Amino acid sequence: MTAPTSTSAVVTAGAALFAEELTRQGVATVDVDWRPPVSGTEDALATVMLDPRRVTANQEALARMVLARAQLTDVRPAAEVLDLQPGQFLHAGPPIEWERASGPLRGALIGATVFEGLADDPEAAERLLARGSLSWEPCHSRGAVGPMAGVVSPSMWMLELYDDVHDRYSWCSLNEGLGKVLRYGAYSAEVIDRLRWMTDVLGPALQAATRARGPIDVLAIIAQMIQMGDEGHNRNRAGTLMLLKEWLPDLIAADLRRADLAEVVRFVSGNDHFFLNVAMPACKLITRAASGIPGSTVVTTMARNGTDFGIQVSGTGEEWYVGPAQLADGLYLGGFGPDDANPDIGDSAIAETAGIGGFAMATAPAIVRFVGGTVPDALRTTARMYDLCVGENPSWAIPVLEFRGTPTGIDVTSVLRTGQLPQINTGMAGRVAGTGQVGAGLVTPPMECFTAAGHGLAAAVPSPHLPGVVRT
Amino acid sequence: MTAPTSTSAVVTAGAALFAEELTRQGVATVDVDWRPPVSGTEDALATVMLDPRRVTANQEALARMVLARAQLTDVRPAAEVLDLQPGQFLHAGPPIEWERASGPLRGALIGATVFEGLADDPEAAERLLARGSLSWEPCHSRGAVGPMAGVVSPSMWMLELYDDVHDRYSWCSLNEGLGKVLRYGAYSAEVIDRLRWMTDVLGPALQAATRARGPIDVLAIIAQMIQMGDEGHNRNRAGTLMLLKEWLPDLIAADLRRADLAEVVRFVSGNDHFFLNVAMPACKLITRAASGIPGSTVVTTMARNGTDFGIQVSGTGEEWYVGPAQLADGLYLGGFGPDDANPDIGDSAIAETAGIGGFAMATAPAIVRFVGGTVPDALRTTARMYDLCVGENPSWAIPVLEFRGTPTGIDVTSVLRTGQLPQINTGMAGRVAGTGQVGAGLVTPPMECFTAAGHGLAAAVPSPHLPGVVRT
Numbered sequence: 001m002t003a004p005t006s007t008s009a010v011v012t013a014g015a016a017l018f019a020e021e022l023t024r025q026g027v028a029t030v031d032v033d034w035r036p037p038v039s040g041t042e043d044a045l046a047t048v049m050l051d052p053r054r055v056t057a058n059q060e061a062l063a064r065m066v067l068a069r070a071q072l073t074d075v076r077p078a079a080e081v082l083d084l085q086p087g088q089f090l091h092a093g094p095p096i097e098w099e100r101a102s103g104p105l106r107g108a109l110i111g112a113t114v115f116e117g118l119a120d121d122p123e124a125a126e127r128l129l130a131r132g133s134l135s136w137e138p139c140h141s142r143g144a145v146g147p148m149a150g151v152v153s154p155s156m157w158m159l160e161l162y163d164d165v166h167d168r169y170s171w172c173s174l175n176e177g178l179g180k181v182l183r184y185g186a187y188s189a190e191v192i193d194r195l196r197w198m199t200d201v202l203g204p205a206l207q208a209a210t211r212a213r214g215p216i217d218v219l220a221i222i223a224q225m226i227q228m229g230d231e232g233h234n235r236n237r238a239g240t241l242m243l244l245k246e247w248l249p250d251l252i253a254a255d256l257r258r259a260d261l262a263e264v265v266r267f268v269s270g271n272d273h274f275f276l277n278v279a280m281p282a283c284k285l286i287t288r289a290a291s292g293i294p295g296s297t298v299v300t301t302m303a304r305n306g307t308d309f310g311i312q313v314s315g316t317g318e319e320w321y322v323g324p325a326q327l328a329d330g331l332y333l334g335g336f337g338p339d340d341a342n343p344d345i346g347d348s349a350i351a352e353t354a355g356i357g358g359f360a361m362a363t364a365p366a367i368v369r370f371v372g373g374t375v376p377d378a379l380r381t382t383a384r385m386y387d388l389c390v391g392e393n394p395s396w397a398i399p400v401l402e403f404r405g406t407p408t409g410i411d412v413t414s415v416l417r418t419g420q421l422p423q424i425n426t427g428m429a430g431r432v433a434g435t436g437q438v439g440a441g442l443v444t445p446p447m448e449c450f451t452a453a454g455h456g457l458a459a460a461v462p463s464p465h466l467p468g469v470v471r472t
Numbered sequence: 473m474t475a476p477t478s479t480s481a482v483v484t485a486g487a488a489l490f491a492e493e494l495t496r497q498g499v500a501t502v503d504v505d506w507r508p509p510v511s512g513t514e515d516a517l518a519t520v521m522l523d524p525r526r527v528t529a530n531q532e533a534l535a536r537m538v539l540a541r542a543q544l545t546d547v548r549p550a551a552e553v554l555d556l557q558p559g560q561f562l563h564a565g566p567p568i569e570w571e572r573a574s575g576p577l578r579g580a581l582i583g584a585t586v587f588e589g590l591a592d593d594p595e596a597a598e599r600l601l602a603r604g605s606l607s608w609e610p611c612h613s614r615g616a617v618g619p620m621a622g623v624v625s626p627s628m629w630m631l632e633l634y635d636d637v638h639d640r641y642s643w644c645s646l647n648e649g650l651g652k653v654l655r656y657g658a659y660s661a662e663v664i665d666r667l668r669w670m671t672d673v674l675g676p677a678l679q680a681a682t683r684a685r686g687p688i689d690v691l692a693i694i695a696q697m698i699q700m701g702d703e704g705h706n707r708n709r710a711g712t713l714m715l716l717k718e719w720l721p722d723l724i725a726a727d728l729r730r731a732d733l734a735e736v737v738r739f740v741s742g743n744d745h746f747f748l749n750v751a752m753p754a755c756k757l758i759t760r761a762a763s764g765i766p767g768s769t770v771v772t773t774m775a776r777n778g779t780d781f782g783i784q785v786s787g788t789g790e791e792w793y794v795g796p797a798q799l800a801d802g803l804y805l806g807g808f809g810p811d812d813a814n815p816d817i818g819d820s821a822i823a824e825t826a827g828i829g830g831f832a833m834a835t836a837p838a839i840v841r842f843v844g845g846t847v848p849d850a851l852r853t854t855a856r857m858y859d860l861c862v863g864e865n866p867s868w869a870i871p872v873l874e875f876r877g878t879p880t881g882i883d884v885t886s887v888l889r890t891g892q893l894p895q896i897n898t899g900m901a902g903r904v905a906g907t908g909q910v911g912a913g914l915v916t917p918p919m920e921c922f923t924a925a926g927h928g929l930a931a932a933v934p935s936p937h938l939p940g941v942v943r944t
Contacts, residue, residue, distance in 0.1 A: 227838060228700040228710055229871065238700055241713035245741040252724075252734040262724040269717045365871045366699060375874045399701065399837045400872050402847045 038416050041451050044458035045416050051461045053295025054413075061290035061298040061314050062391040062409045064166070065354065068289040070282035071215035072243075073162045075207040077199075079154035081171055082142050087118060089136040092150025092347040093305025094320040098130055102306025102325075104185025104342050107433030108149030109136065111187030115195050116153045122187055122434070140301055140312070143288065144171040145280045145347040148183035148429055149306070156195070157203025159278055161218060163285040170281035170288065174198055174206070177271040179333075179436055184429040185342075186436035197263075205256055205264045212250035216243070218282040219395065221275070222356065226396050226406070231364035232279045233348060233357030234425040234440055239275035244268050280347065283354035290409065292317045297457055298390060299410040302353045302422065302445055306345035306429065311449045313412055316456050323448025328428050330371050330441015340438045342431040349424045349445075355393050355408035358423035358442065359385040363398045367425060371441050381423050382407065388414045388422060412457060415450045510888050513923050516930035517888050523933045525767025526885075533762035533770040533786050534863040534881045536638070537826065540761040542754035543687035544715075545634045547679040549671075551626035553643055554614050559590060561608040564622025564819040565777025566792040570602055574778025574797075576657030576814050579905030580621030581608065583659030587667050588625045594659055594906070612773055612784070615760065616643040617752045617819040620655035620901055621778070628667070629675025631750055633690060635757040642753035642760065646670055646678070649743040651805075651908055656901040657814075658908035669735075677728055677736045684722035688715070690754040691867065693747070694828065698868050698878070703836035704751045705820060705829030706897040706912055711747035716740050752819065755826035762881065764789045769929055770862060771882040774825045774894065774917055778817035778901065783921040785884055788928050795920025800900050802843050802913015812910045814903040821896045821917075827865050827880035830895035830914065831857040835870045839897060843913050853895050854879065860886045860894060884929060887922045 037045050048054065078084045089112055091105060098106070106129070113125035113134065128134055139146045146152055158171040173183075176194060180186040210216070221242050228238035244265070252261065268274050291300045296314035303310055310320040325343035332340070351357035361368060362382035365375040382398065385407040392405030410422055421444035428439040509517050520526065550556045561584055563577060570578070578601070585597035585606065600606055611618045618624055630643040645655075648666060652658040682688070693714050697703075700710035716737070724733065740746050763772045768786035775782055782792040797815035804812070823829035833840060834854035837847040854870065857879040864877030882894055893916035900911040 224709075228702075230700075237696075238710055238713070241710070241717060245713060245716075248741060249734050249738045252730065252737060258724065262721050265724060266721045269720060365875075369875070375871065399847065403837075403841070 035419060038419055038447060038451055041416050041454045044454040045413060047458040047461050048297060048413055048454060051295050054297060057293045057296035057315065058298055058390045058409065058411065061293050061296045064289040065286050065408055066391075066393050066395070067165055068163050068286045069165050070161045070163055070170075070218040070285045072159060072210060072218050072278060073215050074160040075157055075174075075203055075210050076160055077154070077203070078152050078156045078158050078171075078173070081158055081160055082144060082152070084152065084154040086116065086154060087134045088154065089134065090139040090142060090144060090146060090150065090152040091136050091305060092139060092146045092148065092345060093303045094308050094310030094322050095138055096305045096307055098132070100307050102342050102345060103431050103433040103435070104345055104429035105149045105151070105306045107185030107187050107435070108151035108182050109134075110433060111182045111191055111195075112151045112153040114187060115182075115192050116155060138303070139347055140303060141318075143169060143284065145284045145350050146173060146183070147175070147276060147280060147348045148346040148427060149185055150347050151182060155199050157199060157207070159281060161278070161281040161285060162215070163289065166285070166289045168285060168288060170284040172277040172281040174202060175271060175274045175277040177267070178273065181436060183346075184427070184435070184437040185433050187434055201260050202264055202267060205251060205254060205260065206247065208254035208256070209247040209251040212253065213246060216246045218278055222279060222282065223395050223397070225275075226356070226360055226363050227399055229364050229366065231357055231360040231367065231425065233276065233351040234367050234427070235272070235364050236275040236279065237272040239279065240272055241269065243275050243278060276348065279356070280350050283350040283356065286354040287350060290314050295461075297412040299353055299412060299453075302349035302424070303347045304344045304349065306342050309344060309445045309449055311445065311453060313453045313457060316453070316460055319456055321449045321452035321456055323446030323452070326443050326446060328426050328439070328441035328443040330426075330428055330439045332428075332439035333437060336430070336438035340430055340435070341428045344424075344426060344443045345429055346426065348426065352422055352424050353410065355389070355396065355406040358425045359389075359407050360396070360398060361423065361425070362400055384420055385423060387418060388420060412450055412453045416454050419447075421445055421447065421450075510891055510919060510923055513888050513926045516926040517885060519930040519933050520769060520885055520926060523767050526769060529765045529767035529787065530770055530862045530881065530883065533765050533768045536761040537758045537880055538863075538865050538867070539637055540635050540758045541637050542633045542635055542642075542690045542757045544631060544682060544690050544750060545687050546632040547629055547646075547675055547682050548632055549626065549675070550624050550628050550630050550643075550645070553630055553632055554616060554624070556624065556626040558588065558626060559606045560626065561606065562611040562614060562616060562618060562622065562624040563608050563777060564611060564618045564620065564817060565775045566780050566782030566794050567610055568777045568779055570604070572779050574814050574817060575903050575905040575907070576817055576901035577621045577623070577778045579657030579659050579907070580623035580654050581606075582905060583654045583663055583667075584623045584625040586659060587654075587664050588627055610775070611819055612775060613790075615641060615756070617756045617822050618645060618655070619647070619748060619752060619820045620818040620899060621657055622819050623654060627671050629671060629679070631753060633750070633753040633757060634687070635761065638757070638761045640757060640760060642756040644749040644753040646674060647743060647746045647749040649739070650745065653908060655818075656899070656907070656909040657905050659906055673732050674736055674739060677723060677726060677732065678719065680726035680728070681719040681723040684725065685718060688718045690750055694751060694754065695867050695869070697747075698828070698832055698835050699871055701836050701838065703829055703832040703839065703897065705748065705823040706839050706899070707744070707836050708747040708751065709744040711751065712744055713741065715747050715750060748820065751828070752822050755822040755828065758826040759822060762786050766932075769884040771825055771884060771925075774821035774896070775819045776816045776821065778814050781816060781917045781921055783917065783925060785925045785929060788925070788932055791928055793921045793924035793928055795918030795924070798915050798918060800898050800911070800913035800915040802900055802911045804900075804911040805909060808902070808910035812902055812904075812907070813900045816896075816898060816915045817901055818898065820898065824894055824896050825882065827861070827868065827878040830897045831861075831879050832868070832870060833895065833897070834872055856892055857895060859890060860892060884922055884925045888926050891919075893917055893919065893922075
């Protein structure tokens with residue numbers, strides 16, 4: 001063979017023998033970390049990679065995500081903002097029928113049915129649900145998001161966020177705290193009583209404070225959180241306190257009984273996860289801004305219903321690509337173990353879809369540590385996510401990475417080419433309806449979502465009109 | 473020369489030639505970063521290093537620092553808790569007379585004199601102060617601490633912290649916020665009006681909340697802050713919100729007018745530095761626990777009055793070792809520059825003395841960045857401080873350093889042996905009395921404090937009673 005000129009080098013991948021032989025011959029080599037694409041996706045991947053719209057479409061998707069805004073503008077009942085009728089519910093993840101619904105989703109629907117007064121007890125609620133008298137659809141189908149089971153019923157109060165750049169809203173219910181709560185599939189009397197208090201006292205109080213305060217810049221709070229050890233999914237401690245700080249003066253000035261004021265403040269400040277339900281619709285506004293760009297391979301939704309994991313991709317709009325929800329690797333609350341855990345559930349993976357949560361793990365090493373990992377593991381997780389993304393969000397700078405922006409815009413083609421999956425931080429619900437939370441940990445989507453998305457994207461690539469070629 | 477046996481190695485330092493020659497001869501060498509001690513301290517250093525009590529005494533000092541506790545137990549007027557009489561003031565740093573007092577210290581004394589009603593205007597106050605009609609002594613002399621000028625007058629309300637392990641109290645005034653404030657030497661009407669409101673409304677409100685709430689574990693809050701990007705000196709954002717969270721329910725339940733409650737909450741939550749005045753007495757309790765151990769070379773106080781920088785060392789108790797206060801290297805508020813800045817002032821370096829502030833810089837790279845540094849600079853600063861300290865505080869774990877404890881217990885001998893100085897984060901006061909804050913930045917003590925301490929410690933080493941040797 002002829003040695004390349006001195007200004008060239010041979011890029012080698014895979015078997016090291018080839019590079020070694022070239023090196024022996026004095027030829028410069030550059031070793032790259034290449035591996036074959038996920039099996040069965042080679043043709044689809046080639047079609048998508050060769051789509052001339054792809055690069056520009058993904059740049060457009062990234063630009064829209066980075067430019068999106070999210071202001072908390074109101075707190076209102078779901079019936080009012082989502083046009084949810086009695087007997088209608090929303091839930092997390094892709095669509096699912098009762099027969100295939102997981103324990104925690106069934107539990108949350110049972111609880112919501114009792115809470116709405118449609119049934120006197122859980123047994124009656126379950127019968128109503130099982131026989132098809134009630135209806136449910138994904139939160140995402142109405143531009144909303146819900147953590148864990150994500151069940152929303154008409155009487156629940158929703159945080160309303162607005163993106164004034166793209167003139168679009170998103171919503172999420174109010175966070176109930178941890179342990180025995182509806183979103184983890186619990187429906188006991190204490191759960192229903194708490195939901196009643198949230199509807200009677202908490203929702204109206206936060207509405208008064210939000211309306212008096214005026215719009216709160218949620219993305220600015222998230223930017224601060226990332227400087228403060230919160231990754232915005234499993235850790236929202238600083239974010240919750242910063243949100244409360246924004247509300248406090250107007251909350252105090254609102255026409256609330258002193259005891260109710262104290263209880264509202266205690267409830268919000270005592271729940272480190274309160275901000276999650278604000279971060280989630282903010283992330284939904286970001287990812288939704290990138291939706292529907294022809295040719296874009298950027299993931300705009302990752303969501304789970306406890307049975308299926310579903311993703312949506314910019315170039316194919318609202319189409320769901322599903323695979324089996326996985327079990328998280330995590331830490332269990334006292335008395336619970338792996339046998340008690342339900343597979344992955346919740347719309348909260350919208351955090352990772354927008355570039356925080358597991359993608360910002362480098363800023364929250366405590367999360368990795370509590371499942372036995374190390375600080376370098378946390379750094380490596382974020383580093384790996386950069387490889388899957390089309391770009392970075394400069395507004396969300398990670399201090400330990402020398403203020404590099406969070407990895408943003410998961411590219412289906414990068415997942416398929418590398419075989420690496422997005423890292424998601426998550427809570428774990430009990431497998432059996434009524435249990436509640438059993439732990440928290442780390443999980444990934446199933447590869448099936450991405451292989452299906454690859455085929456879906458390939459099918460959406462327009463036929464090339466080559467001269468002299470007639471497609472029949 | 474004879475080559476060492478194979479299990480030995482030669483430790484080499486200084487000129488590389490020697491190591492290179494040994495290496496050439498096949499002898500293993502270990503290069504260490506040694507440099508000659510600070511000139512003029514060689515004899516004193518040798519005496520102190522050979523003191524057989526030193527190692528054990530420093531271990532004892534570290535143990536006491538790590539075991540100390542600090543609970544916020546009350547908020548009370550200085551007249552009541554410090555037995556401060558009319559016409560008496562406390563101030564930051566070592567003792568100083570009017571003639572040598574810096575602009576910001578003079579300004580704060582002038583403001584406090586007006587605030588206490590001892591003079592009708594600043595001019596009259598200045599005359600009283602200059603002619604010796606009033607008296608002042610260091611906060612440290614009464615176990616208290618004060619940021620910047622640190623002026624405390626009898627009517628000011630103090631945060632009271634208690635160490636139940638060592639049965640000891642410390643105190644600090646309430647933080648006034650930034651800009652034109654007394655502690656930065658401002659004394660205009662707005663400054664005095666704010667102090668009046670703090671005495672009439674804020675102090676009593678926080679007293680009611682603290683008494684109803686019960687003791688607040690300040691060291692636990694600091695431990696959390698260090699996970700949240702606060703180093704506890706120039707950055708106290710998370711700490712302030714976490715403290716407010718502890719107070720809120722009882723503050724709301726207290727017998728306060730709704731408007732006063734709103735103003736108190738707005739004042740505390742709107743000042744990211746509010747927690748500094750809680751962190752400081754907590755750090756004072758830690759360092760004071762290590763004070764007065766014969767033979768210990770651990771620094772227990774670093775404090776500045778705007779003219780002199782003074783340190784106290786465990787083995788010599790309350791003795792001050794002083795040198796000229798330095799100018800900070802920092803960032804100036806709009807319109808101000810280096811010519812406007814006063815030399816270093818304040819007791820807040822108690823933070824670094826206890827192991828946070830500049831010593832925990834690795835956790836707060838934003839602070840280094842705003843004076844033009846980088847994240848690696850922040851990591852290097854903390855790494856360098858480990859070299860100066862006798863140990864670490866495992867309760868204060870820095871995430872990015874894989875949860876290593878903060879460097880704790882500055883050793884005078886390490887400073888003298890390495891020539892490296894402790895790194896302090898600080899605010900900058902205007903040089904001219906009445907100006908207020910002009911910036912914030914980084915500073916070090918003058919080496920003179922440590923050389924003087926070296927001599928002081930050497931003088932305190934008991935005479936060796938060697939057999940056959942009679943000292944005359």
